[in-house]
Every structure is written in C-alpha cells, then in structure tokens.
Amino acid sequence: MPDSPAVLTEIADRTWVARNELIDVNLTVIGGERGLVVVDTLASTAAMATMLDSIRALGAGQVVGVVNTHAHFDHVLGNAVFEGTPIHAHEATAAALATFRDTRTAFVGSEGGRERAAEIDASPVLLPDRTFSSAQVIDLGDRQVELLHPGRGHTDGDVIVRLPDADVVVLGDLVEESGPPAYGPDCWPMEWPTALDLAISLMTDDTVVVPGHGGVSDSDFVHEQRGQIGVVAETIRDLAGRGIPVGQALAEGEWPWPEHLLDQAVRRGYAHLPRTAKRLPLI
Template sequence: MPFLEVADRVWVARYDWFDVNVTLVRGSGGLLLVDTHASTRAAAGVVDDVRALGVGEVTGVINTHEHFDHTFGNHEVRRAYGAVPIHAHETAAERTILAGERAQDRYREDLDDPHRDEVLATEIVPADHTFSSAVVLDLGDRVVELVHPGRGHTAGDLVVRVPDCDVLLAGDLVEESAPPAYGDDCYPLEWPWTLDILLGLTTSASVVVPGHGAVVDREFLEVQRNQVGLVAQSIRDLAGRGVRAEDALEAAEEWPFPRAALTLAVRRGYAQLTRGERRLPLA
C-alpha cells in the first residue's frame, strides 16, 4: 500500500519518480490531497492508490507550489473526482501554467527521457482557490492551515499545518533525499528566514513531511535551516569581499551542499543582493 499513515488520518505516499511525496489529510467533512504528482498518467496511479486506501473521496486539492512535479496531476484528479477546489498561494497559481510550459519545453528537447510523452500530454490546470498569507480550511472535525511563510524554493511556497496532530507538510522548502533544490526561481537569501517561520510552526514532537524523501522531524528541519542559512551567509560574505559571482563557488572553502547543487543559488543570490551588499573588486 503506497499510502502510509504518519499521524492521525494523515497518509503519505512516496513515489519513485522524483522521490516525490503526495499526502492525504482526512476530516469528517472531506479528504484533502496535497500535491498531485508530475503527469496525468502518474496522477491516475495516485487516484488508484487513494481508492485502494479506502478512506473516502477527494474533496479538495492543495498545491504546495507551482512546479510540475507537484501540479501536473491536477487535471486527472478533477477528472476522477469532479470540479474539486484546488488551493495554492496566489503567486504559485499565477505561475503554474508558465512553469509547466517551461517544464514541457525541457522534456520536448529530451527524446530519451522515459517520461517525455506523458509530461507533454498533460493538460496544465492551475489552482482556482488562492490566498496571500494564510487561510484555514474546515474539514469538519479538524481544521487545516495553509501558510505562506515567505519566499524560498519559489516565490509562492505554502506549508500545510494540521494542528490537532502536530503535522507540517513543508513542500519543497524542505527536502530529505537530496539537497534543497535551488532552481532559477529560488530566493536563497530569504530561504533561511522562511525556514525560521516553519520552525515556529513546529514542536519537538512534530511530524514534518518534505516535498521529496522520507518523513522527518523538527531536528532535521533545524539542521537544514542552518545549512540553508550558511549558503545565504556565504553568498553575502563573498559578495562583500568583492568576489565575482562566476568565481564564488570555488572561492568558498566549504559549502554545506555539493557545489553542483548551488550554481543557481549563487547566481540568484548575487542578483538579489542590494546595491550596498555588493562590492566590485578594485582594478
């Protein structure tokens, strides 16, 4: 059974493709599906797994951010369950189609990828229920909180808090099976502050579900926050010393993650520095 219960009426399925997590939260008034996988075909498998679990019909969907591996199943879930509401942060909803089209462009160029056809065949459906900072969803005998803690992995990240069982679904603000994904739409200098908000939403007993990889706890979150903070501080320090962006990765003696995972972190970080934080080397 792909879905495993990690807390009271909260189930997580970890799928091999992207090692992505899909989560179910059940209340007396409905069943929420958090993230929908990376294609119509993949989402059909998720729907089959939900039905095999036998805990009810999906009555709502949440996208933790706009990237295709978390949103491309939206269309299939609606085909299976009707016009259920899809919730996301307003920025993520606004960018879902563009982000999806960019992903499809990458797959279109890769003739050898085994998932190419299913990604290209997917109809992109953005969220239609949005919020700016926080919203509470009523599931009857429990509430679910959607919080935009700030920018980090993207500009439109949200986290899902289930307060009665101390669960936090962190999306790709937290990753367990790989370094945090610094893409071309990330905010590396703000990411540590965003993780500080997540820490404020958790306790020592919290169950934290990352966007990818195994379920973790607050201690893991603290460690990753410090690592992400070190990346941000290193970028600021290097720029302050006059190190050029193109030289920064090699100029630092040590990074908390492999250098290959930080190319865009450095590029984006330098671009987001204020003028006073940048100092060009003297000729």
C-alpha cells in the same frame, strides 16, 4: 505505462503519505469528516490517476480539496485528475503555472528516460482556483487544515500545510530528505532561511515533517537543513561584501553541498542582494 501506485502509509491520525517512484516526490492525504485533502499531485496525470485508486481504497471519503505546495511540475501535473475539485495554492504559484501552461516544452531528458518524459509532457496543466497571499484554512469539519505562505524560499509561492491536531507539517520543497534542497532558477536563497524559521516556529519536538522528496522526518532534520541553507545565504553575503565577483564565488566559498548544485543559488543570491551589501569586484 505508469508504475504501480506507491503505498499510502499512515503517519498520524487520518494522515497518509505516499513516496512516489516518479521523481521521488511525496503525496500527502489528510482526512476529516467532510472528506479528503490531497497535497501535491505528482509529476504526471497518469501517475496521479493510478494513485487515486489507492486513495479511494482507503475508504475515508471523497477528495474535497487539493493543495499545490509550489509551482514545479513534479508537484502539480496530476491536478487535472481533480478537475471540478477546489485546488488551493499561493497566488504566485497560480501565476507561474499560467505561464508554464502557455509556454511548456517537452521534458526531454527527464528522469526515467524518453517514455517518462513523454508521460510528463502529455499531462495538461490545471490551474489552482483557490488562491491566497498569506494564509488560508480548509475546514474538514472535525479538523482544520492550515495553509501558510512563509515567504519566498524554494520558489516565490511556497506553502506550508499544517495539521495542528495531529502535529504534522508538510513543507513541500522547502526541505528535501533524499538529497540537498534544490536551488533552481526561481529560488530565493537569501530569503529561504527566514521562510524556514517561520516553519520551525510552527513545530514542536514531536512534529512529523513531510518533505517534498524523501522520507518522512522530524523537526531536528528541519533545523539541520535550515542551518545549511543559512550557511549558503551567509556565504553569498560575505563573498559579495568582500567584492568577490559572482563568477568566482563558487570557487572561493566553503559550501555545505557540492558546488555544481549551487550555481543558481549564487547567481540569484548576488542579484537579490541590495547594492549596499556588495563591494566593487576585487581586481
């Protein structure tokens, strides 16, 4: 059975965020005169169906659009609740989800134990049907919801959701407040800092920032995490340039987070560097 829905908290004009218990993922709701846009649909269809009751209770209109900030299951497995509603995402996200849908396996060992793993795995994958390569706008009548692809970072399909009139940005897992950012098997560690530079360029000192996981934050937090992500990238570049083998890099580097969280960052960072940026391994 899914838990009670997370509380929707208004963080700006007609902009609500719920921090869901299942994998501590954030869901954002944006309201306009034409209806509501839901950003990220949680880690299971059951969790999203329960949350939808709370969204309806806002009395702010019907859901007329959905946005997936990237392809990871904890942000998309509630899509099926919105079948028939436009689902917006970067084209790389749609491609990744198509493969995921066809090759999915049980999330054995997922957070919350066997019951939760079954709840997640029972969720069908509904693909986005409104894809774009660089930018898209959802028109809610009295306000515009801007969708921007800042380049590759946490994944190759990250999307920033910007609400200019309310000075809100939703960053998905480009930043995480509840812990270090997740470097997974599809991350792009050498390009991630640049993606965050674009995000920062959209902010003011008063911008409200919604991370993929954790509490709502601000531009100072994004600057700080961008700096740490930049340290990871530059440390990889330095180690490779000095001829340190990839298998020794974690032990040789000085990292902003524990080494066990950075294995994929180092491996993928080495793989993504051009040959001219690497020296032959030191003997």
